[in-house]
Amino acid sequence: MESFLLSTGIVALAEIGDKTQLLALILAARFRRPVPIILGILVATLANHALAASLGSWVTSLLSPNVLRWVLGGSFIAMALWTLVPDTFDEDDAKLASLGGVFGTTLVAFFLAEMGDKTQVATVALAAQYQAIVAVVAGTTLGMLIANVPAVLLGERIAHRIPVKLVHGIAAAIFAVLGVLTLVSGQMFSGFAHAQG
Secondary structure, eight states: OHHHHHHHHHHHHHHTTOHHHHHHHHHHHHHOOHHHHHHHHHHHHHHHHHHHHHHHHHHHHHSOHHHHHHHHHHHHHHHHHHHTSOOOOOGGGGOOOOSSHHHHHHHHHHHHHHTTOHHHHHHHHHHHHHOOHHHHHHHHHHHHHHHHHHHHHHTHHHHTTSOHHHHHHHHHHHHHHHHHHHHHHHHHHHHHHHHHO
C-alpha cells in the first residue's frame, strides 16, 4: 500500500506543469472531447509506466543491494533537482496525424511525450525501490490521472490558478527525502547486519 500511495502522490505532484499536462490542455482545446482524451491518457500511461516499472524491477536483478541503494538514492536526489526545472512544450509535438481519431492521437502523443519524462524515470526508480510493479504502475497511473483529468475537463480555467513552483517544490522535497532515506537506511541496515555478524 505504501508503494501505491507514494507513487500516486509523487507523480500527481510532479505532473503539475509538466509537458504532458500541457499536452492534455492542448488536446482538450483542439478536440473538445474529454472522454477519448482521458482514455488515451489512461492507456498510454499504463503501457509506458508498465514498461518503466518492468525496467526498474529488472535493474534490481543486475545490481548488488549496496550498488542499487546508491543508484536509487542518487536517482531520487536527481529527480528532486529535475523536478525544480520547469518543462517547456512545443505545440508541434502535439501535431500528430489522426491515428484512430481523438483516442489514437492522444494515446500516441502521450506515450511518446512520457518517454524519458520525469514521471517515467520516477516509475523506474519507484519500481526498483519497492519491487511492487503492479502497485507502482497503478499508483503512478492514478497520479497522472489526478493531474491530467482536471486539465482536460477544466482546461485553462484552472491552469493559471495552480501554484506550480510550490507544487514542484513539494515534489522535489519528497524525492530528496526518499533519496536520503534510501541512502541512510541502507547504511543503517548494513551497519546493523555487520554488528549482528
